[in-house]
Amino acid sequence: MSRIFPHPLLTLALTLLWLLLTSFSLGHLILGFAVATVASRALSAIEPDRVPIRAVWPLVKLFFIVGGDIIRSNLAVAWLILTRGRHGKRRSGFVEIPLRLRAPAPLALLAIIITATPGTAWIEYDAETGVLLLHVFDMIETDDWVTLIGTRYENLLMEAFVG
Amino acid sequence: MSYLDTLPPWIAIPVAFFLILGSTLTLLGAFGLARLRDFYDRLHAPTLGTSWGAAGILLASMILMSWNESEPGWSGLRPVLHELVIGIFLMITTPVTLMLLGRAALHRDRIEGTPGIPGAVERADVPHRPTGEEADGEAAPEIDISDAPGEN
Amino acid sequence: MSAVIMSFALTYAQIALALAACLAGYRLLYGPRAQDRVLGLDTFYATAMLLFVVTGIRVGSPFFFEAAMVIGVLAFVATVSLAKFLIRGEVIE
Numbered sequence: 001m002s003r004i005f006p007h008p009l010l011t012l013a014l015t016l017l018w019l020l021l022t023s024f025s026l027g028h029l030i031l032g033f034a035v036a037t038v039a040s041r042a043l044s045a046i047e048p049d050r051v052p053i054r055a056v057w058p059l060v061k062l063f064f065i066v067g068g069d070i071i072r073s074n075l076a077v078a079w080l081i082l083t084r085g086r087h088g089k090r091r092s093g094f095v096e097i098p099l100r101l102r103a104p105a106p107l108a109l110l111a112i113i114i115t116a117t118p119g120t121a122w123i124e125y126d127a128e129t130g131v132l133l134l135h136v137f138d139m140i141e142t143d144d145w146v147t148l149i150g151t152r153y154e155n156l157l158m159e160a161f162v163g
Numbered sequence: 164m165s166y167l168d169t170l171p172p173w174i175a176i177p178v179a180f181f182l183i184l185g186s187t188l189t190l191l192g193a194f195g196l197a198r199l200r201d202f203y204d205r206l207h208a209p210t211l212g213t214s215w216g217a218a219g220i221l222l223a224s225m226i227l228m229s230w231n232e233s234e235p236g237w238s239g240l241r242p243v244l245h246e247l248v249i250g251i252f253l254m255i256t257t258p259v260t261l262m263l264l265g266r267a268a269l270h271r272d273r274i275e276g277t278p279g280i281p282g283a284v285e286r287a288d289v290p291h292r293p294t295g296e297e298a299d300g301e302a303a304p305e306i307d308i309s310d311a312p313g314e315n
Numbered sequence: 316m317s318a319v320i321m322s323f324a325l326t327y328a329q330i331a332l333a334l335a336a337c338l339a340g341y342r343l344l345y346g347p348r349a350q351d352r353v354l355g356l357d358t359f360y361a362t363a364m365l366l367f368v369v370t371g372i373r374v375g376s377p378f379f380f381e382a383a384m385v386i387g388v389l390a391f392v393a394t395v396s397l398a399k400f401l402i403r404g405e406v407i408e
Contacts, residue, residue, distance in 0.1 A: 020245050074215045077207060078188060081195040092204050094280075115258035118210040121203070122258065123265040135265070137207040166375045168318045175317035179324035182369065186328035186335075189362055193335035196342050196358055202351055205342075209358040212335070212365070220328070220365050224372050224380075231375060243377075246368070249384055253361075256391040260357055263398035268350040270402050 006044035011036045051105040051161070058160040065152065066113050077118040080138060093139040094123070097132045097146050099154065106157040113153055120145075166231060174230050178223045185219025192216060202268050206261060213257045221246040328369045336362040353397045360390030 005011055011033075018032025053059075080090055101107050107125065114122045114134065124133040136145060167175075192211030199205045228243035272280045339362060342355030364386040371379025 017248060020248055070214050074188060074211060077195075077211060078191045081191055081198075081208070081211075092201070094203075111262060112254065112258045115210065115261050116214050116254060118207055118214060121206045121210075121265055122262050123203075123269055133269075135203045135206065137204060167321045167373075170317040170321060172317045172320070175320045178372075179320045182324040182328045182372075185365070186331035186369070189365060190331040190335045190338075193338040193358055193362060196355065197338040202348065202354075205351065205354060209354065209361065212358065212361050217361070217365060220368050224368050227372055228377070245380060249364070249368070249380075249387055252384070252387055252391075256387075260391060260394040260398065263395055263402070264350055264354055264357075267353075267398045267401035268348075271348075271350070 005037065005040065007040040007050060010040045010043060014039055053160060054162050055160050058156040062113075062153065062156045062160070065156075066117070069152075070117050073117050073119045077137060090138050092135065092137050095134045095136055095139075095145045097134055097149050099125075099130050099132050100150075101154060101157060101161075102130065103161055106161040110149075110153060110157060114149070170227075170230070174226065178227050181219040181223035181226070185216050185221075185223065188212065188219065189216035203265070206265055206268075210257065210261070213253050217253050218250060221250050325369065325373050329366065329373075332362050332366045332369060336366065349401055350398075353394060353401065356397070357390060357394045360386060360393070364390065 014036035015029070015032045018035060019028060022028045022032070099107075099110075101110065111122050111125075114120050119137040121135045121137075122132065123135050125131075126133075132149075134145065134149075189212035192208045192213075195208035195211070196205050199208060225243060225246045228246075229241065232241040232243050234241075269280065336359055339355050339358035343352050343359060344355075346352050364383045367379045367383040367386060371377065371383070
């Protein structure tokens with residue numbers, strides 16, 4: 001089973017993608033499924049390890065938290081741009097955040113979250129020390145950012161993924 | 164203005180709302196990109212356009228196209244969701260491009276020794292070779308201190 | 316009634332996106348540094364893509380969507396290779 005479908009989630013996602021781009025019919029379902037199977041086998045030749053997901057519920061929770069955060073920070077950054085950064089009082093800066101995550105998949109997810117949220121930008125991650133260099137648009141307190149990333153996102157990611 | 168004339172208001176109002184929201188956020192993002200003083204600040208501006216700017220416009224397109232394709236009644240509902248593909252694609256690719264750009268800027272600033280850059284993470288494997296300088300080429304003479312972060 | 320709302324919203328969105336593309340183009344032209352230009356190009360691509368989607372809504376044709384997707388893919392490849400060039404001074408190592 002795992003030889004034919006080395007990455008079952010990827011196969012499912014690619015089939016869905018195929019159906020979204022065409023229209024739903026039995027022929028397209030079979031064709032898309034065949035293409036997805038071949039593609040995920042091709043991926044397993046490059047990247048043999050399957051990403052282990054321990055729990056799905058934290059990911060769902062994370063999705064809604066991040067959705068809310070993106071809306072909120074969109075408004076905040078738009079307001080800052082409009083008011084010329086609280087009339088010149090805004091300052092930005094770099095924050096160094098020590099991360100506990102080490103596995104590549106949750107780190108990639110964290111990178112997507114941080115970059116998709118306006119106001120924070122992932123600049124550099126040092127794999128040896130595990131320190132993330134973050135650029136923050138509206139810097140209030142350095143310690144706040146460390147605890148925010150750590151408690152709000154990283155805990156849920158640690159719950160969801162192994163490692 | 165062909166097919167838009169027959170639109171019921173309960174479709175037209177949310178579509179118009181999402182269109183205006185999305186385009187306003189994109190415009191604000193580009194405005195910030197043009198006006199902010201420091202590169203690392205500017206890095207934040209386009210995310211407005213690629214997060215809710217794009218999401219608003221794609222949602223509007225999704226609602227309208229679904230209505231356009233559907234027949235009256237629940238059985239004729241044909242949701243058009245292929246805008247989701249663009250949305251997911253943007254969601255995945257924007258972090259990659261912005262991370263690479265941020266790293267490129269950091270790398271170049273460290274080589275040039277721009278003040279205010281956390282070069283504290285001194286690493287032996289950051290190559291200090293002449294090719295890094297070569298890439299500067301045309302932009303090198305224009306570097307000034309006012310471009311440094313923390314000055315704004 | 317809804318035709319008025321839709322034509323207002325579509326015109327507004329097109330003007331706003333065109334203006335956004337102009338502002339990104341300003342960054343692309345006037346730098347001051349190479350990474351600013353690349354960022355400007357990326358934003359320009361993104362706004363052009365959204366402009367295609369809005370034009371597709373106005374015309375009511377699904378073909379603009381395909382064009383928008385191609386622009387999105389091109390934007391990704393272009394920006395990644397340019398950023399890679401800025402880091403290393405070469406694209407393919």
